[in-house]
Amino acid sequence: MSRQLRVPDVKRINSELFTLTYGSLVAQLIKDFEDDEEVNKQLEKMGYNIGIRLIEEFLARTNTGKCQDLKETAEVISKVGFKMFLGITPTVTGWDAEGREFSLMFDENPLTEFVELPESHKQLRYSNILCGVLRGALQMIHMKVETEFVRDTLRGDDATEMRIRLLEILQDQAPPGED
Numbered sequence: 001m002s003r004q005l006r007v008p009d010v011k012r013i014n015s016e017l018f019t020l021t022y023g024s025l026v027a028q029l030i031k032d033f034e035d036d037e038e039v040n041k042q043l044e045k046m047g048y049n050i051g052i053r054l055i056e057e058f059l060a061r062t063n064t065g066k067c068q069d070l071k072e073t074a075e076v077i078s079k080v081g082f083k084m085f086l087g088i089t090p091t092v093t094g095w096d097a098e099g100r101e102f103s104l105m106f107d108e109n110p111l112t113e114f115v116e117l118p119e120s121h122k123q124l125r126y127s128n129i130l131c132g133v134l135r136g137a138l139q140m141i142h143m144k145v146e147t148e149f150v151r152d153t154l155r156g157d158d159a160t161e162m163r164i165r166l167l168e169i170l171q172d173q174a175p176p177g178e179d
């Protein structure tokens with residue numbers, strides 16, 4: 001009788017572990033702060049502190065040169081940044097007339113697999129850590145941005161959309177850490 005060797009799908013297991021780990025982080029914050037708005041802030045702040053470090057790895061691993069404009073930056077964020085760190089490629093869309101604002105549309109989001117938000121947490125911006133990561137990473141390349149999930153299927157919206165607004169191009173200065 002031949003024995004079948006089953007090779008575990010390590011990628012899938014890692015991804016599930018990642019999702020569950022993030023879920024427990026959010027659950028712990030909810031327990032600690034008992035207020036969705038405060039949890040949203042904490043997630044964003046954590047993301048920011050990750051982003052200001054993660055950009056170094058991103059630039060080192062990708063050899064990305066300076067982008068010509070925000071449109072190019074947006075494409076790099078989606079096709080290289082998100083692809084590299086989360087294995088997804090959100091769609092860049094929704095540009096304003098001045099080319100200073102755009103949206104990332106998430107058809108998939110590894111953070112929210114298996115997640116359902118209870119009615120009592122409808123104000124929770126569950127994936128807000130991603131807003132912070134992007135704000136921190138862009139701050140390090142001198143772009144001060146505002147980032148926000150304006151729609152989220154987890155909250156019952158028809159799509160998941162992060163809006164990114166360029167506020168200012170910064171002069172050379174040390175990035176403020178947020179603790």
Ligand code: MYR
Nearest residue numbers: 065066067076081082085137141
């Ligand atoms: C430049 O103009 O200096 C290069 C611009 C590259 C910006 C790329 C930012 C990557 C952010 C990664 C986000 C990943 C979120 C999980």
